[in-house]
Amino acid sequence: MSGWFMAARSRLILLALVLLANVAVAPGFLELRLVEGRLFGGIIDILNRGAPVILLAIGMAPVIATRGIDLSVGAIMAIAGAVAAASVNAGHAWPVAVLAALGTGLVCGLWNGVLVTIFRLQPIVATLILMVAGRGIAQMITEGRVLTFTDDGLAGVSSATLLGLPLPVLIALAAAMITGLLVRATALGLFIEAVGTSPRAARLAGVPAPGILIGVYVWSGLMAALAGLIAAADIRGADANNAGLWLELDAILAVVIGGTSLYGGRFSISLSVLGAVILQGMRTCILRAGLPPELNLLLMALVIALVLVVQSPACQPAIARLTTRLRRRGAA
Amino acid sequence: MKALAKYGAVALMMAAMAGCGDKGGTDKATKANEAAAAMTIGFSQIGSESGWRAAETKLAKLEAEKRGINLKVSDAQQQQANQIKAIRSFIAQGVDAILLAPVISSGWDEVLGEAKAANIPVVLLDRQIDTADPSLYLSAVTSDTVEEGRVAGRWLVEKLAGRDCRVVEIQGTIGASLVANRKKGFEEGISSAGNVQIVRTQSGEFTRAKGKEVMEGFIKAEAPGSICAVYAHNDDMMIGAIQAMKEAGLKPGSEILAVSIDAVPDIFKAMADGDANATVELTPDMASRAYDLLAAYNKDGTVPPKWVQTPSTLYLPDTAAAEYERRKDLY
Incomplete structure (x- = not known):
């Protein structure tokens, strides 16, 4: 565990800074209140709003670890949301709609995985196809409108409370834990990293590379479908044009902030989740700061640039020196 | 197998791009405009990205039917290149007028010049364009x-x-x-x-x-x-x-x-x-105003104002x- 804290060090500092900025904008941001069996507070807001990108990052990290990328997750969100909304509107019960959406995510992921693994398309090209066409598919399902629904069960995916937490937060945490266990409690994580480091060496060492590759895209599709369900439930409607728009980029950014290299190899689910939380924390802060909205993107860009520069190999030794000095002073 | 994947992808994209054709309403000529009758009008629409845009297209068809106008709608899928192509094809077909809902504001001078040379009046719908030569279009019907x-x-x-x-x-x-x-x-x-x-x-x-x-x-x-x-x-x-x-x-x-x-x-x-x-x-009903002013223009050459504003009605x-x-x- 202390190894994890070492690896997470710079991100935890970042998260602390982001939370401090939020406190500066809105005093009382860190307060947690229990009202009618549900927790309220700034941190819950960040996790709740950030749940879709957290899920996307959980799916994206293993894909990137195989030296791949999945640009289609935003579009898969739109398709999954559209499928869910169309199913309940067609009179199906909400669990059917949820299963249909998740199944759609699996199929989309399988499509990506097959293109990458069997047809050897470059991942960026293979997933670009679905990124472009997927939104069109979603638009066909919704006929270009925001397909609203009144089913409280489906809306509950976003608004229900369980164990005092909003359901999206629990879904994201559960997905992170399950994925983390899958890759770290078994050899799966090592296999994924092996495929990303050298597919040929991995194959020669007996790693079932094609299965692993297809699997990571399928998992990414599934996570995207979950995110799409949350996004649709949030507004009680499937907005094919806007659901998940550009979120693939946020997910990639979250994974990169989490320290996973786009060249593949080592990856971390927990740090990717942390990356997504940091991103959402920044967004929440900017939205609540009361600054002119023209500054939103500029501020995001500046902070992200700063984050990545601080994490760059060029800056890491200096930060390590600083932390050891601080620790010595603390010990003395 | 590789080829199969390629075709699969292309088919998927085409399926995604295919718009859904709407059939206009069937309610007939309630206030058919004599002068507008038998006019053929080409309408280059941006696409169907929102419910509002779909309503605009639907109303354009409905109002055209009421007036006995033969309306040809071309969906540009959000691409200016498609709109330019559509306008050229309308000119080649010799339509009586062209409606254009421009996807972006610049880059229209050349193709509108061609329409002007062919003596086909162009009315802009719901968006203005940037041009140094306002004579390139007859009028713009937009909201304020x-x-x-x-x-x-x-x-x-x-x-x-x-x-x-x-x-x-x-x-x-x-x-x-x-x-x-x-x-x-x-x-x-x-x-x-x-x-x-x-x-x-x-x-x-x-x-x-x-x-x-x-x-x-x-x-x-x-x-x-x-x-x-x-x-x-x-x-x-x-x-x-x-x-x-x-x-x-x-x-x-x-x-x-x-x-x-x-x-x-x-x-x-x-x-x-x-x-x-x-x-x-x-209001998504932009086309009916364009039809009215085109009818007047055709009948006795009444030149409409350069900017026709649709009313901004408050609903409670x-x-x-x-x-x-x-x-x-x-x-």
């Missing part, structure tokens, strides 16, 4: 987006009847001229009352999800009970904001006044439920249920 904001602002001042009011504003996508205009208009509308002021403004990017997120932020950032009204640049963001208010235990429509712009069907549902107070219509909850019924199949 500043006026839309003004109507919303004036309604709020009137509704408040002198009370103080802290307003939060949910803007559209930053950089769009529409957003600057709806902001400016609203500010003008409330300027007569010194005690109505915008205390927070943030972009909701014209979507429900972002509108909801922005409103959640406003509610958290402002002292409880201090927000008196929400102004959203479109109805979709307002629908998101209404959900945010309800989830925070607030009562939109009574505790917090809600005024937005566009008049899409769902906001009428919200008004009928008492969750929203007013909307200003951006009293007519909401009826308006919802009237609009729900249009969008």
